[in-house]
Amino acid sequence: MTLDSLQVGERGVVVSIEGTDTVAVRLAEMGVIDGEEIELVGTAPFGDPLEFSLRGYRLSLRKAEAVRVNIEPLKSK
Amino acid sequence: MSNAAGPLHVALIGNPNTGKSTLFNALSGQNVRTGNFPGVTVEAKSTTFTVDGQQIHLTDLPGTYSLSPRSLDEMVAVDVLLGTAANMTAPEVVVCVADAANLERNLYLYTQLLDLNLPLVLVLNMWDNAGRKGIEVDIEKLQASLGVHVVTTVADKGVGIADVKSAILAAKNQSLPQRPNLPAELAAAVSDLRSEFDSPPADFLLLRGLLDINGETEKRLAKLTHDKTFLDALNCHREKLATSGFRIPVAESRWRYDWIREHLKHCVVSTQAGQRTLSDRIDKVLTHRIGGVFVFLLTMLLVFQAIYTFAAPFSDAIGSVQDSASAGVESVVPPGILRSLLVDGAIAGVGGVVVFLPQIVFLFLCIGILEDCGYMARAAFLADRLMAPLGLNGRSFVPLMSSFACAVPGIMATRTIENWRDRMVTILIAPLMSCSARWPVYMLLTSAFVPDEYLGGWLSLRALVLFGMHFVGLILAIPIAWILRKFWFQGESSLFVMEMPDYKTPSWKVVGGRVLEQGREFLVRAGTLIFCTSILVWAAAYFPGDHTHLYEVQTELENIEQNETLIDISQEKIDELVAEHNQLNGELIEASYLGQAGHFIAPAIRPLGWDWKIGVAVIASFPAREVVIAAMGTIYSLGADVDEESSDLKETMKKATWSDGRPIFTLPVALSIMVFFALCSQCAATLMVIRRETNSWRWALFTFTYMTLLAYAGAWVTVQVGNWLLV
Numbered sequence: 048m049t050l051d052s053l054q055v056g057e058r059g060v061v062v063s064i065e066g067t068d069t070v071a072v073r074l075a076e077m078g079v080i081d082g083e084e085i086e087l088v089g090t091a092p093f094g095d096p097l098e099f100s101l102r103g104y105r106l107s108l109r110k111a112e113a114v115r116v117n118i119e120p121l122k123s124k
Numbered sequence: 125m126s127n128a129a130g131p132l133h134v135a136l137i138g139n140p141n142t143g144k145s146t147l148f149n150a151l152s153g154q155n156v157r158t159g160n161f162p163g164v165t166v167e168a169k170s171t172t173f174t175v176d177g178q179q180i181h182l183t184d185l186p187g188t189y190s191l192s193p194r195s196l197d198e199m200v201a202v203d204v205l206l207g208t209a210a211n212m213t214a215p216e217v218v219v220c221v222a223d224a225a226n227l228e229r230n231l232y233l234y235t236q237l238l239d240l241n242l243p244l245v246l247v248l249n250m251w252d253n254a255g256r257k258g259i260e261v262d263i264e265k266l267q268a269s270l271g272v273h274v275v276t277t278v279a280d281k282g283v284g285i286a287d288v289k290s291a292i293l294a295a296k297n298q299s300l301p302q303r304p305n306l307p308a309e310l311a312a313a314v315s316d317l318r319s320e321f322d323s324p325p326a327d328f329l330l331l332r333g334l335l336d337i338n339g340e341t342e343k344r345l346a347k348l349t350h351d352k353t354f355l356d357a358l359n360c361h362r363e364k365l366a367t368s369g370f371r372i373p374v375a376e377s378r379w380r381y382d383w384i385r386e387h388l389k390h391c392v393v394s395t396q397a398g399q400r401t402l403s404d405r406i407d408k409v410l411t412h413r414i415g416g417v418f419v420f421l422l423t424m425l426l427v428f429q430a431i432y433t434f435a436a437p438f439s440d441a442i443g444s445v446q447d448s449a450s451a452g453v454e455s456v457v458p459p460g461i462l463r464s465l466l467v468d469g470a471i472a473g474v475g476g477v478v479v480f481l482p483q484i485v486f487l488f489l490c491i492g493i494l495e496d497c498g499y500m501a502r503a504a505f506l507a508d509r510l511m512a513p514l515g516l517n518g519r520s521f522v523p524l525m526s527s528f529a530c531a532v533p534g535i536m537a538t539r540t541i542e543n544w545r546d547r548m549v550t551i552l553i554a555p556l557m558s559c560s561a562r563w564p565v566y567m568l569l570t571s572a573f574v575p576d577e578y579l580g581g582w583l584s585l586r587a588l589v590l591f592g593m594h595f596v597g598l599i600l601a602i603p604i605a606w607i608l609r610k611f612w613f614q615g616e617s618s619l620f621v622m623e624m625p626d627y628k629t630p631s632w633k634v635v636g637g638r639v640l641e642q643g644r645e646f647l648v649r650a651g652t653l654i655f656c657t658s659i660l661v662w663a664a665a666y667f668p669g670d671h672t673h674l675y676e677v678q679t680e681l682e683n684i685e686q687n688e689t690l691i692d693i694s695q696e697k698i699d700e701l702v703a704e705h706n707q708l709n710g711e712l713i714e715a716s717y718l719g720q721a722g723h724f725i726a727p728a729i730r731p732l733g734w735d736w737k738i739g740v741a742v743i744a745s746f747p748a749r750e751v752v753i754a755a756m757g758t759i760y761s762l763g764a765d766v767d768e769e770s771s772d773l774k775e776t777m778k779k780a781t782w783s784d785g786r787p788i789f790t791l792p793v794a795l796s797i798m799v800f801f802a803l804c805s806q807c808a809a810t811l812m813v814i815r816r817e818t819n820s821w822r823w824a825l826f827t828f829t830y831m832t833l834l835a836y837a838g839a840w841v842t843v844q845v846g847n848w849l850l851v
Contacts, residue, residue, distance in 0.1 A: 054733035067337050067373055069194060073621045076190045078229050088404075092413050093509045096518075096620055103259075103394065104226045105407075105624035109504050112621060 048120060051113035052096065053087040060084055064100035070112055078102045078114055131172060133213045134292055135205055137237065138221030139230050139503075140187035141544065141625040143249045146634050147221055148184045151288065158645065160210065160819040167539075175289040183215070187542075190833065191236040192332065193340040199545045205240055206326055217295045219245045219282025219288065222275065224254035224261060225626065227392060228384055238303040239328050243295040244272050247288055253626060257403075258396030266391040273300035278498075279629035304383040309333070309368045309377075309407060313361045320349060320357060335376050375544035402500075403626040409504050420506045423499070424525060430486040431529040433559065438482035446475035459675040459682070464666060473658030476747060477651040480532045480809060481643060487526055487533040490641045491540065491634035494522075498627040500540060500591040508620060514605045517543075520550040523733070527557035528594075531810045532650075535817055538640060545613040551817060552827055553605050555712045555810050556597035558802060561749045563799045566593050568753055568768035572777060573794035589795070596802050602775045630690045649811070650816045654747075657808040661747050664721070669712040677705045703761075710761035713723040718744055732800075732839045733793045733847075735782065742800070747808045749801055796839035804835035 053059055061083045062073045078101060079085065083100040096109045136151075138144040149156070152171030161168045169184040185201045193199040200209065207214020220237055222230035227248070237244060248254070248261065267274045277284030306314070314331055318324045325348060332341040363373050369375075410416050439478045457463040494500045504518030511520050519541040527534030534554045541547040570586050577585045640737045681701050685691060715718050722740030729739050737759045745752035757766035757773055760780070766773045780788045805811060805828050815824035817829045 057436060064374055070619060070621070072192065072194075072336075072373045073189075073619055075374045076192070076232060077621055077623070078232070078381060080374065080378050080381055083694045089407070089411050090350075090413075091506055091508060092412065092417050094293075096505055097506050098407075098411065099832065102228050103397070104229055107501070107620065107622045107624050109508070112619070 048118060049114045050085065050087075050099075050108070050116035050118050051110045053118070053120070055087050055089060058084060058086040058121040060121060062117040062119055065115045065117070066099075070115055074112065074116065079106075083124055084121070085116075085118070131181040132217065132292070133215045134180055134182045134217045134219060135185055135215035136182055136219045136221065137201065137205075137233070138187060138247075138249075139183040139189055139223065139623075141232055141623055142187070142221045142223045142230065143279045144187055144221045145184070146631070147247065147249055147277065147285075147288070149634075149637055150279050150285045151182060158641075161204070161807070166197050166200050167273055175288070175312065178293055180289070180292060182219075183212070188233065190233055192336045194336070194338075195340060195544050198342040199344070199580060202328075202332070205237075205242070207330060214240065217243045217245065217292055217425070219247060219292060221247045221249050223625075224251045225257050225259050227261065227388060228381070231384045231388070232244050232377070232380055235304055235383060238301060239331060241300060241303075243298055244301050245288065245291045245295050245498045246272050246274045247284075248276045249273060249279050250628075252278045252281075253628060257401055257626070258394060258399075260393045260395065262391050262393075269387045269391055270763055271308075273298065273510075275826050280634050280749035297549060302387070304380065306331075307370055307379060309365055309370055313365055317358070317361060320351070320354065326398055333358065334365075335372055337362070337372060346742070353741035355475075401626070407502070407624070410499070411505060416506060417501075420503060420592050423494070423503065424522075427487070427490045427494075427522065428525060428529060431483045431526060432489050434484045435482035439479050442475060442479050442482070445657075446471055459678040461666070461671065464671075465662065468663075468666075469659045469662035470658050471719060472662070473655040476658050476809070477610050477647065477654045480646065481637075482531065482823075483530050484533045484536065484646055485639055485643055487537060488639045489635065491522065491537055492638040493630045495540065495631035498625045498626070501622060501624050504622065505624065508762075513602050514549075514553070515609050516546050516550060516605065519543075520546060523550050524554060524557055527559060529553040530559050530561070531555045531557065531807070532646075532813050535810065536646065538817065539825070545609070545617065548613055548818065548823075549605050549608050551814055552608055553601040554824065555805050555807065555814075555827060555831060556601045556604065556803065558594040558597050559807075561807065562593070564750050564753055564768040564808060566590055566798055568770075568773070569770075569794045569798050573789060573791050575791075589798070593798050593802050596799060596838070600803065602839075604830075645816075646813075653812040653815065654809045657812070658747050661718075661744070661808075662716045665713060665744060667717060669715040674705065674708040677708060681705060706761040706763045709758055709763065712756075713740065713744075713758050732796055732836070733788070733790070733843050734797070735780075735788050737780070738788075738797065742804075742806070745806045749804075749806045752801070752806070790850075791844075792843045792850060795846055796842040799842045800835045800839040802835075803831060803838045805831035 048059075050059065061081050062078055063081055064074050064079065083101055085099050087097055088100045088105065089098040090096070094110075096107050097113055099106045099108060136144065136148055148169065148171070152173065155171050155173070157170050159168050160166065170182060172179060172181050174180065183204060185204060186728065188198065188201060191202060193202050203209035203216060204212055205218065218237055218240070220234050222234065234246065235243075254261065263274050273295055275284060275287045275291045277288060279285070290329070306408055310331075313334055314327060317330045317334065318327070324330070325345065329341055329345060332339065333345045336342060340635065342355065342358065345358075365372060370685065396483040410419055449471050453463060453471065455467045457466065491500070500522070506518070507521035508518035511518055520538075522540065523534045526537055531554045535551050538547045538550045538554070541550060567588075570589050574586045574589050579585060579588070681698075684698060684701075719740050721743050722736045722834070725739045725743070726736040739754050740759055741755040744755035753766060753773070754764040755767055755776070757770070758764045760773065760776045762770070762772050762776060778787070779791050782788060811824045811828055814827055817823055818824070
């Protein structure tokens with residue numbers, strides 16, 4: 048599944064990023080890398096953009112950007 | 125390299141949201157030089173200070189998450205660091221600022237800096253926030269692990285600044301820090317690539333050229349080789365790397381983050397990992413679907429209030445100072461060219477600059493607070509969807525909203541937009557937002573020519589027109605933004621990969637500094653240009669007419685005014701003189717270069733149903749839209765003191781006819797003038813601020829051209845449709 052399909056409070060582990068363009072580069076630079084755990088902590092009013100938590104900080108992504116990240120969902124704590 | 129007597133050149137770099145600017149200001153005190161890096165819109169700030177007798181020259185580089193330049197603007201940082209930027213000496217020491225509470229991600233940039241092989245100082249700023257979040261960094265271990273001098277600071281409270289200064293001094297003579305070894309296949313590729321050049325560029329450029337697909341370094345290298353097949357060779361290297369397991373671009377990040385995690389392993393302990401911090405709890409409210417939107421609307425309303433309403437008394441006060449200065453000059457200097465130059469040129473020019481200061485101060489006070497406390501990122505998050513029709517992201521919301529009060533502070537506020545393309549598009553469409561200076565034009569024409577009728581018995585036609593005028597620019601901004609993206613600012617659509625920083629109490633020092641800086645910048649860099657424009661337009665309206673007779677009448681009038689009780693003169697005689705005075709003024713403006721220009725463009729505006737008088741008024745309003753009313757007053761021989769409420773002006777305009785007796789101002793013509801003013805860029809201040817913010821006359825000229833064409837087209841369509849509907 049992809050990162051945009053997480054529900055608020057759910058976590059996943061990054062598997063891969065699609066593409067080699069600016070979006071992919073920026074995601075990787077921001078630490079969205081395979082093996083990394085990531086949690087959806089909230090969404091904006093129209094359900095887009097999304098706010099994630101990873102590496103101890105908060106990152107906001109649009110759905111169109113989050114859809115580029117393949118993840119493996121994790122069972123909630 | 126510097127000798128003992130020369131200054132030590134140092135560059136300051138760091139991620140956004142690390143308090144880098146605050147640290148720069150703390151290091152520099154008041155002694156800051158601002159300008160632009162050559163050829164780009166990126167602002168350059170530098171300062172000089174002395175530590176233990178050694179002069180240090182510090183250059184502030186733009187905040188960035190990485191050193192992978194994707195545009196010329198981002199290339200600036202690389203050029204400065206490599207010493208290849210025009211007129212700049214290569215830095216001998218680099219200071220990297222990192223957020224102490226977010227080390228892992230912040231060190232990504234640090235590991236890229238290591239590839240430069242320069243002495244480094246690592247500053248962990250916002251040290252207090254890390255403590256509050258339960259993040260403990262063992263500095264001794266970190267220094268040993270990275271092999272670099274680490275300094276902790278709380279820049280907005282001035283803590284640790286002296287340590288940074290001494291660390292810079294010491295770094296020059298220290299050994300280079302630990303650096304992640306290039307994976308063998310990558311190192312081989314770099315050395316292969318090196319052999320393609322007769323005189324190879326820095327290894328750093330070769331490495332970035334390989335790693336950044338479609339990046340700016342690639343273009344630079346291709347230019348250096350003069351070899352058209354170079355890009356193919358580069359791609360060949362990349363494919364070889366991919367087959368050996370190093371898949372660009374993700375492999376670089378993986379390799380660096382692995383190294384970072386390994387080196388931080390024993391140095392950083394988070395005692396509250398997984399717990400909700402105070403910042404999280406605030407966020408739960410402020411980004412809530414309902415509560416968050418409510419707070420957002422309230423905040424934006426307050427910001428708008430601040431520039432629209434709170435700034436008004438100050439602008440009024442500036443207006444009255446201007447009036448008394450004019451009155452003062454008039455009481456000393458007799459009617460004549462000197463008085464006209466002083467009052468209508470110089471004093472009006474200075475007033476026309478200073479009048480923007482209250483709005484700029486209030487807006488940057490708001491922006492300063494919102495940025496410093498961390499809310500600006502949330503506002504961008506909440507507003508992102510609203511900006512989607514414009515192809516922009518949430519960062520453009522505050523600048524565009526502010527432009528509804530005034531485009532000058534609005535355009536200055538685009539500095540909060542990181543992405544260069546987004547910033548340019550926002551700057552170029554900001555003047556389309558209906559600013560408060562258009563209001564008098566709408567009011568005058570609506571109340572004079574739109575019938576006071578109600579559609580369906582309840583919807584005021586006048587209100588509908590005023591409403592429409594405020595939205596025509598915003599709606600046209602959507603296709604304009606699309607065209608700008610399509611033809612001038614191509615590239616991938618704007619990103620919204622954005623960090624949401626921790627909330628913190630804003631520092632008044634930081635906010636105050638920001639306000640002062642913006643105010644000073646505006647006065648010095650844009651103000652002089654605005655002033656010059658006012659003087660030029662004054663001259664165009666004054667020359668080449670002979671003012672002798674006008675001044676005789678004026679002197680007589682003033683004489684009567686001063687000795688009212690002594691001179692026995694009838695009111696009719698006075699009225700006659702005033703009428704003669706206004707008549708002469710009207711004739712002189714017609715004879716002036718400005719009037720000639722109005723006649724010159726008459727054939728061009730004929731299709732709009734406009735006569736030359738409207739043409740003169742439009743040209744005369746180039747310094748500022750609201751001037752058009754005074755210009756109309758002068759042309760229609762009513763004097764320049766009329767305002768949008770003036771019934772004299774309205775009556776005169778209603779009576780104005782073509783030579784065959786048809787009225788000039790029909791409803792369609794009145795509407796077309798309003799549409800023209802809604803869309804045109806008759807505001808010298810806006811154009812000068814665009815020139816200042818984009819660092820080029822080209823974009824100021826571009827804005828003027830496209831808006832004038834758009835305004836003309838809009839006015840033409842209005843008149844045609846109006847005439848067709850009303851026949």
